[in-house]
Amino acid sequence: MLEEARTRTATFQMRLKRAGIELAILTDESSIAYLAGFWGYLGVEFGRPTVLVVRPKAAPIVITPSMESEMVGGMTWIADVRPWEDAGANRWERALERAIGPHVPDTIAVESALLPAIVRRFLEETFPGSRLNDVSPILDEMRAIKSPGEIAVMRQAGEIAAAMMVAARAAMAPGVPEYEIALAVIDAGTRKAAGFLSDRGWESFVSPMIHNLPILQSGRATAMVHRRASVKPLAIGDPVYLCLCNMVTLKHYRLGFDRQFFVGEVGDEAARVYEIAVAAQQAALSVLGPGIRAEEAAGAANEVYRANGFAPGYRTGRSIGVAYLEAPELKEGDTTVLRPGMTFAVDGGVTVTGRLGGRIGDSVVVTEDGFDYLTDFPREITVV
Secondary structure (H helix, E strand, O other), X not given: OHHHHHHHHHHHXXXXXXXXXXXXXXXXXXXXXXXXXXXXXXXXXXXXXXXXEEEOOEEEEEEEEHHHHHHHHHHOOOOEEEEEOOOOOOOHHHHHHHHHOOOOOOEEEEOOOOOOHHHHHHHHHHOOOOEEEEOHHHHXXXXXXXXXXXXXXXXXXXXXXXXXXXXXXHHOOOOOEHHHHHHHHHHHHHHHHHOOOOOOHHHHHOOOOOOOOOEEEEHHHHHHOOOEOOOOEOOOOOEEEEEOOOXXXXXXXXXXXXXXXXXXXXXXXHHHHHHHHHHHHHHHHHHOOOOOEHHHHHHHHHHHHHHOOOOOOOOOEEEOOOOOOXXXXXXXXXXXXXXXXXXXXXXXXXXXXXXXXXXXXXXXXXXXXXXXXOOOOOOOOOEO
16 A cells, blocks of 8 residues: 555655646645554544645655654655644744745645645745646545556455445344444454454554444435434335445445345335336446446436436445545536546435435446446345
């Protein structure tokens, strides 16, 4: 993983030089993980930014909170790790100013949409003669195509996802509260992830713990799409929807994964809605492959919705990798031509407002002749 990160950074530096960019300042956790091979557990929400400074012809610099600097030094391939303190002469602003040095270019490259307000304000006030320019297109293009090593990690994440859903299905029964299913998901995912890790070297810093709140809802609440697990007990006839998209992760690589089940029995309307969702997802996947435009996959799904009396409500898919959302997206207007090595979460979803919903989602990788699933779990109607 670290050698890949080193190689990516060298490629990024070549692209900076080609674009005439003298200085890039990156603050997004996923971009730093992609290039420097580490991530921290303190962020701007604690007022503690971590910064990666990259120039075309100089060694990169990491600026990180002092309390995380030893861990960061153990995780990254970058030699120049500069800690900063919350108070005094070595606050992050001063550490960053020193890293930039006396020669400040006319343009500073940043990820415009991801730059924290406190860092943006500092750059604008400290270097008023420099314009902030967006470097995201360069990184987006690099991150869109996954290496064999990255895909191997994502396949392992797919195994974690399947273990989580198996545990969820086993935990469901009339009277079981939703949160018990969520606990089963977290436990199973953590135990599966632990089997892919060792306590040596870089991997010793990677936690197997599955965390975040699962999207989990039952009964009429399945119409709410993003409602979280509650104390509500399951009842006979309830549809139960789980979205694990902000939970399935390994070594900072994230997948999308959704499934729906039915407790004891399934009603005609609920079955129809779910089957339309599956048909829309499969329509998108049927055209997915190298050479198509991203919007074509969305168009195939949207035709299914319209044919069954539903209006398309959201995108059909999103690129995944070291972030939950990367580029491109499978939605109307995105004309990106797909290439082998791109990875997507591909969804089907129907909502009947106030009554129920039907949804499904899988992660896939584009191959030379189509696609392969990264997540593998039954897609037919499942009564538990």
